[in-house]
Amino acid sequence: MEHSVEELPVLIAQTGPLDGQRWTIRDTLVMGRDPECDLVIIMPDKQVSRLHAQLKVTKEGIVLEDLGSKNGTHHNGKKLLEPILLEDGDTIQIALAQQFVYLSSDATVPLETEGLNGAVMHEKRLRLDRRSRRVWVGQKEINPPLSVAQFAMLELLYHAESEVVSRHDLIVAVWGEEHAYEVSNQALDALVRRLRDRIGEADDTFQYIVTVRGHGLRLENPTG
Secondary structure: OOOOOOOOOEEEEEEOOOOOEEEEEEEEEEEOOOOOOOOEEOOOOOOOOOEEEEEHHHHHHHHEEEOOOEEEEEEEEOOOOOOOOOOOOOOOEEEOOOOEEEEOOOOOOOOOEEEOOOEEEEEOOHHHHHOOOOEOOOOOOOOOOHHHHHHHHHHHHHHHHOEEHHHHHHHHHHHHHHHHOOOOOOHHHHHHHHHHHHHHHHHHOOOOOOEOOOEEEEEOOOOO
């Protein structure tokens, strides 16, 4: 039985020269700087090996394997030492050049949903889908996609549903508990500015991320 495109796993470039591009994984996907690779990553300083890494389709799922690259492949922030079965939402870093996120299948977010009584329920103006890491403002999708850090911050604010989220909680969500006390206020403020700018590219008529001085941030997300 053939799978539809929506059921097939996908790889999304999150940062680097390929930022925003997507690949549906139907067969083995070889990544590297060689022009014959299925996914070509060109960097001027040759950080990426000719045949750097591959995604292989197996009965168990999609397996990530480093192909003896010079600068390594990282899986969820850790250097890949042996082939590993990928899970939904895993991140892949090729040397220092390019980051990807793996999704077990593509997904879309409906513009409307049906309530229990059959009535149409209007969605919030800003919507996100965690599986595909896609974000919409109105009917416009933010593209290229948000970076991993930007999406992590927005997701926390989104699910807080207009409640104020402390700066500490935002830092933990983005950088992790173990690094929370190493992150400066300037780094957090810079990330907030970048996230506001990205949302503003889709809708510059409304301030979605509001600063509550002395407390943190909250997401204002009107309907319609």
